[in-house]
Structure formats: structure tokens, C-alpha cells
Amino acid sequence: MIRMTVLALAAALGMPGVAMAEEESGSPETLIGDAVPGHPGVTYEALVKQVLPDLKPGEEGRWVTEGVTLRRTEGDAEPSGPGELSTISMFEYRAGGQDLMLMVIGDVSGQGWQHIVAVFDPSANNAPKLIDAVNAGIDRLTLTRPFLFLTGDDTALVFESAYTMMDRVNAATQVVMLHDGKLKGVLLERVNQLMTCGIHVDQTPALEVVPDPKAPYGAISYAVTQEVRLIDEDCGGPPAIDAKPGTEVFTDVFHWNPATATYVAATNNRAGLVHAQ
Numbered sequence: 001m002i003r004m005t006v007l008a009l010a011a012a013l014g015m016p017g018v019a020m021a022e023e024e025s026g027s028p029e030t031l032i033g034d035a036v037p038g039h040p041g042v043t044y045e046a047l048v049k050q051v052l053p054d055l056k057p058g059e060e061g062r063w064v065t066e067g068v069t070l071r072r073t074e075g076d077a078e079p080s081g082p083g084e085l086s087t088i089s090m091f092e093y094r095a096g097g098q099d100l101m102l103m104v105i106g107d108v109s110g111q112g113w114q115h116i117v118a119v120f121d122p123s124a125n126n127a128p129k130l131i132d133a134v135n136a137g138i139d140r141l142t143l144t145r146p147f148l149f150l151t152g153d154d155t156a157l158v159f160e161s162a163y164t165m166m167d168r169v170n171a172a173t174q175v176v177m178l179h180d181g182k183l184k185g186v187l188l189e190r191v192n193q194l195m196t197c198g199i200h201v202d203q204t205p206a207l208e209v210v211p212d213p214k215a216p217y218g219a220i221s222y223a224v225t226q227e228v229r230l231i232d233e234d235c236g237g238p239p240a241i242d243a244k245p246g247t248e249v250f251t252d253v254f255h256w257n258p259a260t261a262t263y264v265a266a267t268n269n270r271a272g273l274v275h276a277q
Contacts, residue, residue: 029087032063042127044088047103050130051118062086065108070116070135073176073185078135080116083108089144093119095178097153101128104144107137115142115159119178134183138172139163148175148209150217156186158207168276169193173205175220179261187254187263191224192276198239201274202227215256220263223251226273243274 032055036042049055051068058064067080085108093102098121105116118133136142139161148156157176162169175187191203204225212219228243250270254263 030090031061031087032085036128038122039127044090044103046127047101047118047120047130048088048105050120051103051105051116051133052108058084067108070133072135072137073174073183074138074188080108080114080135083110091144091147093147093157093178094153094155095119098123100131100178102157107142113137113140115144115161117157117159117176117183119183131181132178132183134176136174136176136183136185137161138174138188139170145173148207148220150177150209150220154217156220157183167194167196170276171203171205173207173222175207175263184261186261187220187222189222189270191273194241194274194276196240197235198231198233199241199243200229200231201241201243202229203273210253212255216258217256219256220254221251222254222265222270223249224270224273225249228274241274248272 030044032044032048034044036044036047045055052065053068055063055065062084063086064084066082069077069079071077085105089104091102093100101120101122103118103120105118107114108116114135115137116133117136119131120128121131122128136159140163142159142161145158145160148158150156159174159176160171161174162171170190170192172188172190174185176183177186189205191205192201193203194201206223208221209218210221225247227247228245230239230245250272252265252267252269254265257264
């Protein structure tokens with residue numbers, strides 16, 4: 001239900017490419033009672049319980065939990081709150097030259113602000129072993145986007161969150177890596193869709209890996225296409241946002257900074273984006 005709500009909201013807001021991104025990055029929804037390939041006698045219940053230890057069967061094929069306190073990729077640890085789930089999403093994932101399993105549980109409480117992400121080592125004896133789990137939710141609703149292949153041995157996760165208000169949509173694009181055994185947010189940027197009287201502003205971000213021969217990982221190009229449209233409306237004065245109509249692209253390239261273990265941009269062209277007043 002939450003997944004469909006996210007897509008419906010994104011479509012209603014005119015967020016370009018959201019449905020395609022979900023199709024490209026997602027895997028078929030997996031039932032918690034399904035068997036884990038390559039691990040005889042083990043179901044995904046055993047994996048989910050490593051993240052949500054109190055998980056137990058509920059009604060109509062659902063599973064219930066009182067929640068768990070998880071570290072956030074942006075901020076301190078917070079409790080997830082009680083909720084229920086019936087499916088998870090599983091992905092093949094590679095980090096540090098090792099083939100791993102990635103699980104996305106999503107928002108168990110149905111209240112938003114959650115996107116539970118966990119990485120497992122499938123080479124462990126018996127059931128795959130949890131390496132780390134975090135809450136990657138930034139704003140009200142979160143999507144898993146297509147991953148970034150930083151090297152042949154390292155994949156970065158991409159998540160897009162959105163929060164809707166009366167006259168705008170605030171959206172965040174977050175890049176997460178498994179670094180030193182921990183899932184860590186290494187890049188976070190925000191854009192807006194502004195819808196005030198007399199003017200509409202759409203900002204669409206795009207990520208791309210570009211070569212960075214002197215660094216251990218490829219650089220990340222972050223480009224935002226901004227479209228400003230003037231609307232013929234009687235606003236009783238000039239539009240609240242002062243912006244020139246037209247389409248522009250603002251690009252910055254982020255490079256790996258070993259001192260902070262994050263991606264840092266040497267330029268700040270994105271400062272030219274129109275911001276909410």
C-alpha cells in the first residue's frame with residue numbers, strides 16, 4: 001500500500017521518471033515466508049528478525065512488530081514505532097569487492113519518515129548475517145532509486161524522499177554507501193517544486209558516475225534541471241518568487257573526501273537554483 005501511495009503521489013505531483021525509477025531499481029516484492037535461495041530451510045523471516053527482533057505473524061498474511069530503534073543516515077537513532085508488513089524488497093548488492101544482499105523494508109508504521117535498509121552477508125553459515133541496518137528516510141515518503149556503480153566492486157545506494165506542502169514539494173536525494181562495515185550517508189542534496197501564484201518552478205535532479213582516476217571511487221555528477229514557468233494569473237501584484245522564465249541546468253561534481261568519508265563538491269553551481277522564500 002505504501003509503495004503504491006508513493007507512486008501515486010509522485011505521479012500527481014508530476015515528478016518526472018519516478019515510475020521508471022521504481023521499475024528499474026526495484027525487485028519483485030518478496031514474501032517474508034519465502035525461502036532464501038542458496039540457504040536450505042531458511043526463510044526471509046530469519047533475516048527480517050535480525051532487524052526487527054520481535055516480528056511475529058499477524059492477520060491475513062501480515063507480520064507485526066512493535067518497531068526498533070535504528071540509526072538514521074542523517075541524524076541520531078530514533079524508534080520506528082509499531083507497525084505491520086507483509087513483503088520486503090531484495091536486491092543484489094556489491095561493496096568492498098563482496099557480493100552481499102540488500103533488504104529494503106520500507107515504512108512499517110505507515111506514518112512516513114522511514115525507509116529501513118539492511119545489508120547481509122550471504123556467505124555466513126546457515127542464515128545470511130546482518131552487517132548493518134539504518135533508517136534512510138529523510139522526508140515523508142521515500143523511494144529506492146537506481147544504484148550508482150562507483151567501481152566494479154562498490155555500489156552506492158540512492159534514495160529520493162519527498163515532503164508535500166500547500167505550495168511546494170521539498171525533495172531530497174541521498175547517496176548511501178557501506179563503508180567500514182556501516183551504512184553511511186555520503187551525499188545529500190535538496191530540490192524544490194514551487195507552485196505559487198503567477199509562477200511554477202520545477203527542479204529535477206540527476207546523478208551520474210564520472211571517472212576520478214586519483215580517487216578510490218568514481219566522482220558523482222549532480223545535475224539539476226530547473227524549469228521556470230510564468231502563469232497568467234491575477235495575483236494582485238508580481239509573483240512572490242523573482243525568477244527568469246526558461247530552462248537551465250546546474251551541475252556540480254562531487255569527489256570522494258577520505259578525511260570525512262563523504263562526497264564533497266569543489267563548486268557550488270547549485271546555489272543558482274531558485275529557493276523557497
